[in-house]
């Protein structure tokens with residue numbers, strides 16, 4: 001039987017956004033405060049982190065929109081509070097994609113291997129015009145090039161933790177499937193920003209392919225029992241179990 005893993009949700013701050021940017025032309029004019037989630041996966045022989053939050057609250061405010069971050073919502077403090085880890089304790093970073101709010105602190109992890117779909121690396125260096133402002137090359141080019149492991153399609157990173165492509169929000173987006181005591185948990189990234197995306201089949205508003213996002217959400221539904229969406233407000237800071245079912 002494959003090893004099971006433990007998971008903890010680490011809050012990396014909050015963004016205030018127009019809700020329709022997350023729910024495909026629905027809910028125009030409603031503003032919504034959403035958390036930014038990074039997730040640690042541990043207890044199976046490796047310390048793994050899925051996404052690394054934002055690098056600088058003021059940069060986000062100046063370039064994207066309102067943003068807040070409590071003291072324990074910077075990655076270094078969150079890892080310390082939630083797990084007693086320092087950045088050097090992290091063996092593997094999985095970036096779901098390279099938008100600024102998912103790879104902001106990559107460069108702090110000097111001992112980690114970085115797992116990314118090669119398609120996303122290419123997309124991040126040549127973004128479609130509508131996504132130029134949300135890829136910030138210094139956040140990923142500052143990582144030692146040889147620390148990256150570029151993958152293609154579905155890959156088992158370590159036994160019980162796999163990545164699989166879920167394009168649509170970005171060209172090379174991937175999600176993570178983790179075997180836990182509660183079943184297969186999908187750490188989805190932004191294929192499902194909010195729970196409502198995947199539960200009601202409503203795509204996010206920020207997309208590179210509308211067709212791909214429907215296929216990707218279906219793929220998540222077909223493999224996962226539970227989900228931790230990239231920006232879902234009902235998830236609690238440091239939550240370790242009872243993640244929403246699909």
Ligand SMILES: [Zn+2]
Nearest residue numbers: 097099169190
């Ligand atoms: Zn994104």
